[in-house]
């Protein structure tokens with residue numbers, strides 16, 4: 001879909017880039033010519049991912065951080081900037097999430113998720129953004145949210161609150177920082193199978209039920225999301241700012257439309273309706 005040098009010379013920092021969708025994006029960005037920076041808490045996971053990404057011909061910088069702590073992500077940004085000479089793109093991808101009845105949540109459980117998702121995305125955005133502003137150069141931020149950032153969702157209240165906040169940050173800074181040539185967008189994925197998300201979020205027997213909610217009848221493929229992300233962080237998307245792009249096979253609008261359950265009607269049912277109208 002893309003010319004192989006679409007992201008050539010760009011340095012892209014991906015939080016939580018050692019696993020799941022973060023790693024899939026890193027691999028695709030690397031194929032398209034970018035230098036990659038990945039950070040998260042687990043050094044061994046980051047190093048294994050870096051090895052895979054390097055095989056695509058990319059230069060990779062790795063440093064651990066707990067994104068809940070500003071100083072740790074600020075140090076990653078500082079070291080990566082020195083290593084590559086700048087950072088062009090930040091992808092806010094790191095996340096934590098689990099399902100639980102909300103009345104059972106401890107204050108620390110709520111804070112843990114909001115700390116990773118909302119505070120962490122803010123920390124990384126501010127650490128990179130300040131450098132872009134001080135160096136009078138533009139930049140791009142792409143944040144991973146979900147469709148329940150605007151619909152809300154039962155059983156994931158901390159994540160829903162945090163993702164709604166990340167979306168609000170995206171739209172707010174898209175205006176505030178446009179004068180610095182910094183643009184911010186978000187992707188709202190539906191279900192894309194990854195090890196940790198499935199472990200934390202999908203109870204036994206629910207995967208098939210989940211797929212039935214999706215009009216296209218399947219979950220997302222990592223390369224589909226990685227290609228969308230590649231476009232949004234590239235020069236080709238330079239007039240897209242403050243937007244959230246949903247990639248969910250039609251899942252959330254399917255839950256929203258008043259008459260959408262009529263997709264269950266058979267041709268015979270529609271014939272009967274036609275008879276009724278004639279009468």
Ligand code: HXC
Nearest residue numbers: 095096097098099100106108109112146190191196197200
């Ligand atoms: C209730 C829980 C819990 C659970 C942990 N806690 N798991 N409460 N149900 N399943 C509570 C703990 O008891 C503790 O509170 C507090 O949360 C912090 O737990 P820790 O284990 O100390 O936290 P930490 O080591 O920081 O781990 C964070 C984590 C963990 C989120 C709990 O799962 C993690 O690191 N996850 C990262 C990967 C991940 O979650 N990926 C999924 C992203 S998917 P107390 O009070 O006991 O101290 C995603 C997709 C969304 O976002 C959309 C899908 C369509």
Ligand code: NAP
Nearest residue numbers: 016020021040041042066067094095144191192194196197
């Ligand atoms: P994942 O594999 O669980 O990745 C989450 C990453 O975040 C891990 O690499 C983890 O690494 C890192 N992380 C967690 N806590 C951290 C902390 N305190 N500091 C630094 N890094 C931390 O998740 P995924 O399924 O690929 O999801 C990626 C993104 O897409 C997330 O933002 C998620 O909310 C969003 N999303 C996913 C889906 C889906 O279906 N998969 C759907 C909608 C939205 P460490 O453990 O090493 O720290």
